[in-house]
Amino acid sequence: MSLKIINAKRIEGLDSNVWIEFTKLAADPSVVNLGQGLPDISPPIYVKEKLSEIAAIDSLNQYTRGFGHPSLVKALACLYEKFYQNQINPNKEILVTVGAYGSLFNAIQGLIDEGDEVIIIMPFYDCYEPMVRMAGATPVFIPLRSKPVDGKKWSSSDWTLDPQELASKFNSKTKAIILNTPHNPIGKVYTKEELQVIADLCIKYDTLCISDEVYEWLVYTGNKHLKIATFPGMWERTITIGSAGKTFSVTGWKLGWSIGPHHLIKHLQTVQQNTIYTCATPLQEALAQAFWIDIKRMDDPECYFNSLPKELEVKRDRMVHLLESLGLKPIVPDGGYFIIADVSLLDADLSDMKDSNEPYDYKFVKWMTKNKKLSAIPVSAFCNAETKLQFEKFVRFCFIKPLQPPPLRL
């Protein structure tokens, strides 16, 4: 190829990716990888069994319905109707996508235009910014803010949005706000009051809400996951995104879904029919059957939606204890499977880390991976370029890992 510029402008500046860099570093088998959000625990047995049974059925090896395999969308409608005031039409109000990641993409491509503004709350799951930019829109950032309170364990609930600051980010060009609850990386579970502030602004400014709720079941004692789409005036303007990978610990199945009113979902469906058309059939059928098992026993402690958060709460507490014993200051998450910790108190000697332009947490993680055989993700990777310094003291650890991490001394 000669002089022509090869790539489309929509991907300018979107090529670098924190995961590619840090998973490469952590690929060394001697490194304990607490970086990527990937369960090192086995999915429930009945989930694996269902997929095995289904793989033997002929017709399930061929194409299924593009917007979602019929038995799966029915199961999703049945499950989620328990949380909404309205019935959910499985064909018109649900779209099955390639992971929640795919739902985020479909929602942004379907509803966000060039010139639109989209509010993103920092720190943010890192794909929100590049997806918004790829759609030609402008991300508008607002940070969660907190200070530790002496004598009290630092909690994700101490991190809040300033309502006035939030209101100042909305204007007539604001097309959407992306909400993530439970939040990655901090683990915050937004309260009713906090969601009401966001809902009020969405209604006032006629803005959409893209609500990323992949960790909806992973909520710990004393907290409750609330769906902003159930607030008055919000169903009509919200896309709610869920994930099979996070629900059943099967991230490699890459199935997710968007739920919302037809006048929004139809545009995500248009994106679907012009991008991947349909998701894999056997996985969708297996997921549907796994859902039916747990839908029938939602109050039972054996239901995975109940048993997984119980299991993870124990792991969370162990991780808090471990990080404290290493001299770090963790922020106890109310939900999700990540925990962030302030690493600056350790005052680690990072002088031999090259590239002094990198934020502190990048250097710290590289030092920790190389010297302490433990990897994690720098939280400034979840910030935009201008505000990386606000979060450069923090590192994110994933705790959906076997209960016995090797003893570590930092």
Add this chain to the structure above:
Amino acid sequence: MFRNVTAIHLHLAGVFQRKKAGTSLARCLHQTFAMAKRLPARRLDGIDHNPWVEFGKMASEYDVVNLGQGFPDFPPPDFAVQAFQNALSSDFMLNQYTKAFGYPPLTKILASFFGKLLEQEIDPLKNVLVTVGAYGALFTAFQALVDEGDEVIIIEPFFDCYEPMTLMAGGRPVFVTLKPSPTQDGELDSASNWQLDPTELASKFTSRTKALILNTPNNPVGKVFSKAELELVASLCQQHDVICISDEVYQWLVYDGHQHVSIASLPGMWERTVTIGSAGKSFSATGWKVGWALGPDSLMKHLRTVHQNTVYHCPTQGQAAVAQSFQHEQLHFGQPSSYFVQLPQAVWRYRDHMVRSLQSVGLRPVVPQGSYFLIADISDFKSKMPDLPGDVDEPYDRRFVKWMIRNKGLAAIPVSVFYSRPHQKHFDHYVRFCFVKCRMSPRSRPWTRSCGNGRMNSGPDAACSSWPHLVPACSLPGCQPFPGWA
């Protein structure tokens, strides 16, 4: 600053139906207020309609033998099914994310398998990207390489997603048509007869031409582009510095001794071609949705950027199954035991049966050299039954397909959907049939409506009320169409 909602949709009937007991009416009404802002992004303009949804729905309502959508009604070969089972029962970590650009054993085997075929050193990390079906590879290539205002040459008739994908990327489709040469009386038309006019093709290239999308074997006509035809396309691409996106999903489905040629293997083409393939079509497992793109790093790096900002990862276990299936094929390559040899040989028979059957009912098939499909000329029906029910400007072939669904128990796809809008009325006398069907589908109760004497009647006036005999009857219930390989 308060904005009044100006567009209010009150779906009162829907509101009463959908509300649950105990919900106040006020809350329901409040919840039906729609947004005043324009909702869909402009990139979706003109691409929301989809013919598959329309015809698929109709086919399911009428309980027909569906020869419309392109998927086999026989299972994947045993070794592939076994490979999937192995992926499920081995390492439980296969239930988790794998590498974003492709499960390593899969990218490795694709690199070595296609490296040999394309006579090219292929690096699994730099030159291979695994995608959600070939459809996903097409989307990724368009988004990576086609910009606002770029022209993309599309050869008609085309797999219908090429046009909307070009439009969604802000590109401008430029069409060039495969034209059939007239046939002798009594002679069957052949897909190889459908050709590009070299002068016309050359005239479509301008300084704004960014890419040309090639599909060989072609869907819907079933043409397998010859080496000479590909050399013509190649020389124009090089002359005008244009990228070639080569959709080769049916590369193993070639008949009558024809050879599939990958344009990327021609001199000067590797560096400007993205070659797309499909596990679904290769292993008769369309539901696995595993595809790939191959090409030089200078192009593939941009596809990787799109991929990491769209789906990021593809499902792991399907990839593991495809890797193992390719390992099987690599061992048997070129031998009678290879699936890539046996599949076209078997499907060839179904093609021939369908050609004969279509002739028997007065349709004039165009014999394909490759792919899952053939098209049939319905001009005789058009002259005998010109006024089939439908909208006033609805192309004839669409009305014919609807008539066929309602009256003949058979579904197919009108070929005008594979043409650009201005050309649809010139090509409204063909219908596309998928012949990769070896037995009656589970919904083929129309068998009971067929002629009791079992005879095939011919012509549009035939007494036989339905046409399911177009699909070869299988002698064994739940048959394995290809006994002998497992």
